[in-house]
Amino acid sequence: MFKYFAFGLKIISDLDLPELIESQFEEYDLRITVGEIPPIVWDENSLHKPIVSIDKHNFLHKLPPATYLACKGNRIFIAPNQGQDFDSIRLFLYSNIFAAIMHQRNYLLIHASGVVYKEKLHLFLGASGMGKSTIVAFLENKGYEIYSDDVILFKLTDGELITCQTYPQIKLWEDTFDKLGIKKITAKKIRPELPKFGIKINKYVKGGSYQLGKLFFLANSSDSEKFQISNLNSIETFKILHQNIYRVQQVSKKLDPNYIFKILIEISKNQSFLIERQADFNTIEEQMEIIQTKLK
Amino acid sequence: MNSKNLLWLASYPKSGNTWVRTFFNLYLSKDLNLNFSNLKNDILHSSRSYIDENADLDSTLLYKDELNLIKRLSLKTLSDSNTNQLFFIKTHEKFFQLTDNLPNIPIENTLGIIYILRNPLDIVASYANHINKTYDEIVNYMNDPNCYLTSQIGNLNLSPATPQYVSSWSENVESWINQTQIPIFVIRFEDLLLDPISNFTKMVEFSQIKVNHQKIKNVVEKIQFEKLQKKENEEGFFLMNGTERNFFRNGKAGGWKNELTNNQVLSIISKHYQQMKIFEYVA
Numbered sequence: 034m035f036k037y038f039a040f041g042l043k044i045i046s047d048l049d050l051p052e053l054i055e056s057q058f059e060e061y062d063l064r065i066t067v068g069e070i071p072p073i074v075w076d077e078n079s080l081h082k083p084i085v086s087i088d089k090h091n092f093l094h095k096l097p098p099a100t101y102l103a104c105k106g107n108r109i110f111i112a113p114n115q116g117q118d119f120d121s122i123r124l125f126l127y128s129n130i131f132a133a134i135m136h137q138r139n140y141l142l143i144h145a146s147g148v149v150y151k152e153k154l155h156l157f158l159g160a161s162g163m164g165k166s167t168i169v170a171f172l173e174n175k176g177y178e179i180y181s182d183d184v185i186l187f188k189l190t191d192g193e194l195i196t197c198q199t200y201p202q203i204k205l206w207e208d209t210f211d212k213l214g215i216k217k218i219t220a221k222k223i224r225p226e227l228p229k230f231g232i233k234i235n236k237y238v239k240g241g242s243y244q245l246g247k248l249f250f251l252a253n254s255s256d257s258e259k260f261q262i263s264n265l266n267s268i269e270t271f272k273i274l275h276q277n278i279y280r281v282q283q284v285s286k287k288l289d290p291n292y293i294f295k296i297l298i299e300i301s302k303n304q305s306f307l308i309e310r311q312a313d314f315n316t317i318e319e320q321m322e323i324i325q326t327k328l329k
Numbered sequence: 330m331n332s333k334n335l336l337w338l339a340s341y342p343k344s345g346n347t348w349v350r351t352f353f354n355l356y357l358s359k360d361l362n363l364n365f366s367n368l369k370n371d372i373l374h375s376s377r378s379y380i381d382e383n384a385d386l387d388s389t390l391l392y393k394d395e396l397n398l399i400k401r402l403s404l405k406t407l408s409d410s411n412t413n414q415l416f417f418i419k420t421h422e423k424f425f426q427l428t429d430n431l432p433n434i435p436i437e438n439t440l441g442i443i444y445i446l447r448n449p450l451d452i453v454a455s456y457a458n459h460i461n462k463t464y465d466e467i468v469n470y471m472n473d474p475n476c477y478l479t480s481q482i483g484n485l486n487l488s489p490a491t492p493q494y495v496s497s498w499s500e501n502v503e504s505w506i507n508q509t510q511i512p513i514f515v516i517r518f519e520d521l522l523l524d525p526i527s528n529f530t531k532m533v534e535f536s537q538i539k540v541n542h543q544k545i546k547n548v549v550e551k552i553q554f555e556k557l558q559k560k561e562n563e564e565g566f567f568l569m570n571g572t573e574r575n576f577f578r579n580g581k582a583g584g585w586k587n588e589l590t591n592n593q594v595l596s597i598i599s600k601h602y603q604q605m606k607i608f609e610y611v612a
Contacts, residue, residue: 083402097395
């Protein structure tokens with residue numbers, strides 16, 4: 034049995050999960066079992082679709098590498114499909130099934146990467162492909178400490194906003210390495226036939242919740258400007274934050290809309306910027322100079 | 330039980346698909362106010378967003394064959410979850426079988442297909458303007474049975490659009506019109522230009538939407554090519570943001586005579602003679 038710490042949880046697993054941090058403990062929060070999916074008793078409000086079935090306590094996802102079941106925030110069952118590789122099985126476990134577990138634990142997940150600077154957590158938000166990972170990889174190279182890549186978790190406890198990180202890996206598409214001037218030597222493909230690579234975060238902030246600092250929303254530019262940065266007010270911030278909720282379908286089934294509203298309001302109180310770039314804008318040095326100035 | 334509420338607007342690129350889409354968008358609107366940004370809400374078969382939302386995953390992590398299967402399942406999910414709504418889905422893909430030997434679209438949820446085709450000789454200049462390529466490059470695309478849009482070779486899935494298997498012009502046309510599983514309404518762009526009211530009326534009937542002759546007339550008036558072009562010049566068009574080129578470029582039939590070289594014309598005709606003859610683009 035393997036033991037890890039990730040997503041703020043103590044995890045025991047049948048499956049080797051080398052991307053997570055090895056740990057030692059007696060009592061665990063989450064157990065991962067490989068084998069058959071057990072029978073599920075769905076509640077009357079359950080939603081059943083060809084790929085996803087969901088209710089308040091269960092989340093069943095039929096994906097190409099495996100069928101996964103996340104239960105009650107503390108159990109994951111994985112039934113691998115024939116001939117599938119374990120890299121693929123782990124990838125969808127991290128990107129989809131842990132999200133379900135954390136929703137079951139009342140966390141709201143936001144599409145964001147984060148760095149810690151001067152004891153505050155600064156966020157880079159945007160949909161897949163907007164460059165969140167590229168930015169944190171660049172900042173790690175410049176000596177910044179990385180909190181999380183791609184997803185950051187939030188919950189409210191006694192009115193206080195709590196943040197939580199995922200696991201210490203940045204995922205970059207093959208073409209990003211040249212842009213960043215990073216060598217691919219230590220990187221490993223996250224799926225055998227996918228030119229996307231996982232890099233272990235070396236300057237990883239381990240554990241804990243942080244007070245939020247600045248928010249940077251990444252978007253493609255809709256006009257002829259190559260790159261522009263503008264301030265956002267809290268209403269604009271709220272709207273864009275709402276668009277960056279991770280796994281919306283799960284959220285709508287799991288979390289109370291008032292609770293989501295309160296979390297987004299709390300996050301929106303922080304200073305925010307909109308960064309718009311044309312899709313072919315490649316000069317990362319130039320945009321990072323501006324971002325670093327704003328961070329300070 | 331499956332709901333049959335998907336209506337496909339299928340065509341090779343630059344064949345009048347957006348014009349038809351604009352017609353339905355306006356015809357089904359309450360105020361007849363032409364607004365290009367409303368088109369953004371239509372479903373594009375190529376878009377990753379409805380796949381990610383309905384399958385609850387990040388589709389950029391999928392291999393091409395997996396993606397095609399999940400794309401079809403996502404449309405089925407969308408259809409079954411919204412049984413009272415009719416969805417128009419724009420596609421440039423050919424009709425083909427996936428790895429499970431079933432078609433690339435969920436036929437059990439499909440009400441019908443409107444297939445729009447245009448003289449391939451006229452497509453060349455329009456397509457070249459749209460994606461900023463030379464006429465020769467476009468002729469090569471149109472002749473290539475293995476042609477993909479946003480192909481993302483080797484699963485380098487960086488585009489917000491999924492890879493679309495378009496194939497050659499002829500194979501695209503043949504694949505849709507020769508399938509027998511789904512009702513199809515085939516319309517030539519040139520006939521639509523000549524008699525838009527009658528042909529759009531037939532499309533509305535085919536779509537099982539209530540026909541309002543006065544409204545069809547009003548909409549056709551609003552979407553005259555010159556008016557769309559004028560609106561694009563004033564406000565821009567979202568598919569062409571960041572470029573100096575127009576989406577609504579010419580909108581006429583027969584422009585190829587002044588645009589293509591003899592070699593380009595011969596290359597298209599020799600490759601696509603059979604379909605061009607069936608649809609009376611060559612004698």
